[in-house]
Amino acid sequence: MAELNLGKGLTAGKVASNVQKKLTRAQEKVLQKLGKADETKDVAFEEGVINFNKQYTEGSKLQRDLRAYLEAVKAMHESSKNVQACLADMYEPDWDGHDEVESIVEDCDVLWTDYHQKLVDHALISMDTYLGQFPDIKARIAKRDRKLVDYDSARHNYSATHKTKKKDGGIKITKPASLLERAAPGWAQGILSAHSVAQSSLSRSQAEEELERAQKVFEEINIDLQEELPSLWNSRVGFYVSTFQSLAGFEEKFHKEMSRVRYSICSAQSEEYAEVAVEEAEMPPGFMFKLQVMHDYAANDTDELEMKAGDIVLVIPFDNPEEQDDGWLMGIIESEWQKNKENPTKGVFPENFTQRL
Numbered sequence: 001m002a003e004l005n006l007g008k009g010l011t012a013g014k015v016a017s018n019v020q021k022k023l024t025r026a027q028e029k030v031l032q033k034l035g036k037a038d039e040t041k042d043v044a045f046e047e048g049v050i051n052f053n054k055q056y057t058e059g060s061k062l063q064r065d066l067r068a069y070l071e072a073v074k075a076m077h078e079s080s081k082n083v084q085a086c087l088a089d090m091y092e093p094d095w096d097g098h099d100e101v102e103s104i105v106e107d108c109d110v111l112w113t114d115y116h117q118k119l120v121d122h123a124l125i126s127m128d129t130y131l132g133q134f135p136d137i138k139a140r141i142a143k144r145d146r147k148l149v150d151y152d153s154a155r156h157n158y159s160a161t162h163k164t165k166k167k168d169g170g171i172k173i174t175k176p177a178s179l180l181e182r183a184a185p186g187w188a189q190g191i192l193s194a195h196s197v198a199q200s201s202l203s204r205s206q207a208e209e210e211l212e213r214a215q216k217v218f219e220e221i222n223i224d225l226q227e228e229l230p231s232l233w234n235s236r237v238g239f240y241v242s243t244f245q246s247l248a249g250f251e252e253k254f255h256k257e258m259s260r261v262r263y264s265i266c267s268a269q270s271e272e273y274a275e276v277a278v279e280e281a282e283m284p285p286g287f288m289f290k291l292q293v294m295h296d297y298a299a300n301d302t303d304e305l306e307m308k309a310g311d312i313v314l315v316i317p318f319d320n321p322e323e324q325d326d327g328w329l330m331g332i333i334e335s336e337w338q339k340n341k342e343n344p345t346k347g348v349f350p351e352n353f354t355q356r357l
Helices: 012-033 045-088 097-130 135-162 178-182 186-199 204-281 332-338
Strands: 004-006 288-294 310-314 328-333 346-350 354-357
Touching: 012 135, 045 097, 045 204, 097 135, 097 204, 135 204, 135 328, 310 332, 328 332
Parallel strands: none
Antiparallel strands: 288 310, 288 354, 310 328, 328 346
16 A cells, blocks of 8 residues: 655655654653753753854844944935035035035045945945854754754663563563653554554664664764854954954044045135134224225315225224214225234225125
8 A cells, every 4th residue: 555645745654753753852851851861961062052042142133233333324324415415505606615515415425325335245244144154053953952862862762672671582662651642643643653563662783773873863963063163153253353343444434535525625614714714803993894895986085085996995983973974984995904004094985885795
């Protein structure tokens, strides 16, 4: 009779074998916890697993924080673009550096984009690659734990075959407890029962073969992990140092280049403001504001100011405010003031001949 196929490569035999393995492992773990069966211990390996879990947890947290950092960089990029665009709109045509503003805005955008991409390429991708090896190792650790239980169970079965002998020379292994057998799904109990009966008459040589097979499978995966876990644990130092150096280096370079780009326009404004400050610092007492002469004006009296179109007049208050007539101001020609600050020529002039700067 053809063997019952349960779909997707499963057969009754395989199902029974898998169920038997789970029940055997469960029984072995119960006996170990109750102290009725010894358990193979490897303190150094267990410490390695503790370090592995700690390293995986810390690495996962760093990955999350790094992604959050990159999201913050993107948000800052967008905010910077908005601020730069606003300033560009507000920058008046007659201000120094007006023609360079648009180019500076574009340069800033390029720097932000380049900064973000470098963080992705040299930090985030490296972080993802670093953490990518952990799931496979974690799965192999779990497999090792299962194979260790199988190995311990095989040891105990082998030991039992040397203690329990039948008159006919055959040696039987105690069947799994009926409680565990009943724990199997209903549809599998018949299969499991038949499988258990077949397994109940294991001979001493069969138990020995099972022990050798379980030991070989366990040691193969155990040896690899014994080498990999310490190596992985030690690799964290170099990886973290490299990651933080990359972050710090890219951030420092970005801010330097950003400062250089923005300095070009700030320096122009600073020079303009400095010039204004130095004029204001050397103005005559009471200086109020500047006017530019639009038309020549010939003085008609000794207290009037002779003016030429294009002259800059520094307006100052009257000594006696009551002497000021409507439409007339008191001032000093700027060029005269620069030549003779000790005793400059001042006079009154008609305001409608000038234009305020």
